[in-house]
Amino acid sequence: MASENRKEQFPLGNVLFALALAAAFGYYAHDVHADARGVTDWLLIVPAAGIGITALLINAGTKVTDWYRRRHMPAHDASNSTSGASPMPAVLFMGLLTLYVALIPTIGFDLGSFVFISLALYLQGEKRWWAILGFSLAVSALVVMVFIELLNVRLPTLLI
Amino acid sequence: MINVDAFQAAINLLSTPGAWLVVPPGLIIGLFFGSIPGLSISIAMAVFLPATLYMDFLPAILFLTAIFTGGGFGGAIPAIMLNIPGTSSSVATTFDGYPMARRGEHAQALGIGLVGSVLGTLVGYVLLLLTVQSISHWVLRLGPTEMLVIALWGVTLIAVLNDASISKGIAAGILGILISTIGYSDAGQMRGTFGSMYLLDGIPAIPALIGFFAASELFNLIGKQYIVDDSRLRVVKFRNILGGMRHALGKPFQLLRGGVMGAVIGAIPGVGASIANLAAYATAKQRSKEPESFGKGNPDGLMAAESANSSSEGGSMITLLALGLPGGAGTAVLLGAFALHNVTGGPRFIRENTDIVYALILGNMAQALLLLFIGSVFIFLAGYIVKLSLKLMIPIVMVLSVVGSYAITGNMVGPITVVATGIIGWLMRRYGYPVAATVVGLLVGGMAEGELVRSMQISGGHIGFVTDRPITLVLLALLLLSLAPRIINGVLKRRRAATQ
Numbered sequence: 001m002a003s004e005n006r007k008e009q010f011p012l013g014n015v016l017f018a019l020a021l022a023a024a025f026g027y028y029a030h031d032v033h034a035d036a037r038g039v040t041d042w043l044l045i046v047p048a049a050g051i052g053i054t055a056l057l058i059n060a061g062t063k064v065t066d067w068y069r070r071r072h073m074p075a076h077d078a079s080n081s082t083s084g085a086s087p088m089p090a091v092l093f094m095g096l097l098t099l100y101v102a103l104i105p106t107i108g109f110d111l112g113s114f115v116f117i118s119l120a121l122y123l124q125g126e127k128r129w130w131a132i133l134g135f136s137l138a139v140s141a142l143v144v145m146v147f148i149e150l151l152n153v154r155l156p157t158l159l160i
Numbered sequence: 161m162i163n164v165d166a167f168q169a170a171i172n173l174l175s176t177p178g179a180w181l182v183v184p185p186g187l188i189i190g191l192f193f194g195s196i197p198g199l200s201i202s203i204a205m206a207v208f209l210p211a212t213l214y215m216d217f218l219p220a221i222l223f224l225t226a227i228f229t230g231g232g233f234g235g236a237i238p239a240i241m242l243n244i245p246g247t248s249s250s251v252a253t254t255f256d257g258y259p260m261a262r263r264g265e266h267a268q269a270l271g272i273g274l275v276g277s278v279l280g281t282l283v284g285y286v287l288l289l290l291t292v293q294s295i296s297h298w299v300l301r302l303g304p305t306e307m308l309v310i311a312l313w314g315v316t317l318i319a320v321l322n323d324a325s326i327s328k329g330i331a332a333g334i335l336g337i338l339i340s341t342i343g344y345s346d347a348g349q350m351r352g353t354f355g356s357m358y359l360l361d362g363i364p365a366i367p368a369l370i371g372f373f374a375a376s377e378l379f380n381l382i383g384k385q386y387i388v389d390d391s392r393l394r395v396v397k398f399r400n401i402l403g404g405m406r407h408a409l410g411k412p413f414q415l416l417r418g419g420v421m422g423a424v425i426g427a428i429p430g431v432g433a434s435i436a437n438l439a440a441y442a443t444a445k446q447r448s449k450e451p452e453s454f455g456k457g458n459p460d461g462l463m464a465a466e467s468a469n470s471s472s473e474g475g476s477m478i479t480l481l482a483l484g485l486p487g488g489a490g491t492a493v494l495l496g497a498f499a500l501h502n503v504t505g506g507p508r509f510i511r512e513n514t515d516i517v518y519a520l521i522l523g524n525m526a527q528a529l530l531l532l533f534i535g536s537v538f539i540f541l542a543g544y545i546v547k548l549s550l551k552l553m554i555p556i557v558m559v560l561s562v563v564g565s566y567a568i569t570g571n572m573v574g575p576i577t578v579v580a581t582g583i584i585g586w587l588m589r590r591y592g593y594p595v596a597a598t599v600v601g602l603l604v605g606g607m608a609e610g611e612l613v614r615s616m617q618i619s620g621g622h623i624g625f626v627t628d629r630p631i632t633l634v635l636l637a638l639l640l641l642s643l644a645p646r647i648i649n650g651v652l653k654r655r656r657a658a659t660q
Contacts, residue, residue, distance in 0.1 A: 013590070013591060014591045014592075017587055017591045018331075018591075021331065021335065025334070025335075025338060028338055028351075028352055031351075031352070032341075032349070032351050032352070035349060035350075035351075036349060037347050037348065037349055038347055039616075040345070040346060040347050040613045040616070041345050041347050041349045041351070043609070043612055043613060043616060044337070044341065044605075044608065044609040044612050044613075045338065045341055045351070045609075048334050048337050048338060049334070049338060051330065051334060052330070052331050052334035052335065052338070055326075055327040055328070055330040055331040055334070056327070056331045058327045059325060059327040059328055059331065062325070062327070087590070089382040089383045090379040090380060090382050090586060092382075093378075093379055093382045093554075094379055094579075094582070094583055094586070097375070097558060097562075097579055097582070098579055100562070101562060101572070101575045101576055101578075101579050104562075104566075104572065104575065105572060109563060109566070113559045113562075113563070116555065116558075116559065117555040117556075117559060120554065120555040120558070121551065121552075121555060123382075124382065124383070124550075124551045124554070125551065126551060135552065136555075139555070139556055139559065140559065143556075143559055143560060143563055144563070147563055147567060151567065153563075153566070153567040154570075155563065155566065155567075
């Protein structure tokens with residue numbers, strides 16, 4: 001069977017994520033240390049970043065050595081931590097959420113929430129336009145009104 | 161231990177029906193605000209604080225503490241049903257509550273959570289009743305080195321709790337600590353702000369918590385139809401809620417252990433409530449005959465977490481009453497209510513107004529019992545969340561989280577934090593890093609840095625200073641003891657895997 005012939009894949013995502021985090025820790029610690037006015041500015045940050053970088057490198061190294069040991073063996077299910085499901089729907093939703101938050105200062109919470117909910121429903125397979133419009137309108141209006149009228153939160157809005 | 165005359169006076173004070181009229185509405189408000197992602201107990205208490213202006217002191221505080229008590233359990237509802245801890249003290253509730261809900265045991269989980277919460281609150285206030293007159297001396301003995309070790313204990317506990325490797329747990333915890341240091345330092349240095357004035361106050365903790373827990377989990381749920389996959393399990397039966405309650409009541413020792421730990425650790429200002437639920441959960445896991453089932457929907461883990469986080473309410477009231485120090489946002493609003501009625505907490509307040517202090521404690525114990533009935537109805541209705549299609553629920557929760565985070569920060573930093581931490585959290589989950597460790601690091605990091613700086617200033621940089629601090633040494637020993645079994649197990653497991 002095809003799955004039996006599939007070899008253990010190199011954990012590229014896992015290793016890249018660990019190295020990216022380690023680089024971010026290192027950059028932050030260096031930046032803080034370089035601009036520090038005194039030892040108290042970096043007293044926690046530099047040692048903590050050092051420990052974090054060590055932990056991340058150990059983790060990346062362990063992943064690589066585990067893969068090297070098993071590289072000729074058939075792949076075991078779920079490939080460690082990744083679920084095996086396509087990340088594309090989640091990535092699309094993240095893009096949509098980022099767009100929603102980026103547009104709020106321009107189009108406000110009322111219109112922004114309406115557009116976000118409509119597109120989120122469409123993205124998840126809802127094709128009935130009247131259901132999309134009705135649900136988006138009801139939820140966005142209710143949430144915005146509750147926060148503005150009941151909780152006295154000054155939300156930026158375009159229409160309400 | 162108990163001043164009998166003051167105790168009788170307290171009962172007389174509470175016998176006025178007027179003091180009780182405000183309690184059921186307070187509980188319902190707390191349950192409502194606690195159960196909606198993006199809202200919080202402190203928002204509820206702040207919104208209703210002006211309403212107490214025309215009340216007497218006792219009904220005013222009973223009303224606010226009713227919101228506090230109701231919200232304390234209300235936070236468990238999204239934690240169990242949606243994997244969103246409504247408050248920082250219900251982080252551990254998600255560990256087993258959410259897996260139970262996904263397995264279709266949502267009603268049992270809510271029932272267990274309610275009983276754990278009610279009994280935890282009772283344990284917390286009973287301990288407060290017994291110790292309120294002497295506890296202030298104990299809390300004042302905690303110096304910067306002790307507080308630093310407690311903060312570090314909270315972060316390292318995650319290494320015990322999570323199923324991922326210890327290196328991933330440590331890296332995740334340190335990510336949280338480093339995020340918490342963004343913004344102005346005590347010495348006035350701008351750190352990690354990229355020149356943005358919006359980041360001068362740092363990364364807001366609650367929006368980050370929403371992002372790490374809620375948004376990252378919602379991203380994973382895209383494409384799924386319901387929280388509970390099996391349609392036969394998607395039912396809401398009161399019988400199941402009662403079954404969960406019976407299960408919890410059948411394990412009084414575990415509830416008591418969680419409650420006592422919650423009250424003791426919850427009394428530590430600043431971090432108590434955030435760490436209490438994790439410490440109780442870690443202890444329950446270590447003592448369990450099936451530790452591997454923790455994190456996969458073990459009711460004992462849920463009981464430990466809920467009893468501890470509810471009893472930490474009593475613990476945080478200790479510092480409020482005994483020292484006049486708020487332990488968190490909720491008690492800070494209570495302190496505001498004290499000020500509104502010209503009352504100042506502290507040893508003098510306890511000595512001169514013991515009857516009022518006892519009345520507050522007894523009133524809160526009665527509130528906990530009332531919560532059992534009001535909460536039962538509330539969770540029956542909340543259970544219907546499993547019947548709601550994820551297609552509809554995900555956009556609603558996401559909009560509530562974004563709007564709620566804006567309400568917390570008052571600017572776009574809140575919503576941007578939700579998105580950024582949601583994406584980082586999703587990547588962490590994908591590669592097996594425990595997001596809970598990052599959240600705890602974020603919650604205690606600021607305090608850890610402050611206490612580290614103070615420890616260095618007091619000791620002059622000499623590490624031998626801690627040998628003169630017996631409480632620090634005991635806490636360090638506890639920290640190492642809690643880590644040792646997990647580290648030894650991890651090493652043995654890798655050795656076994658290498659030899660196979």
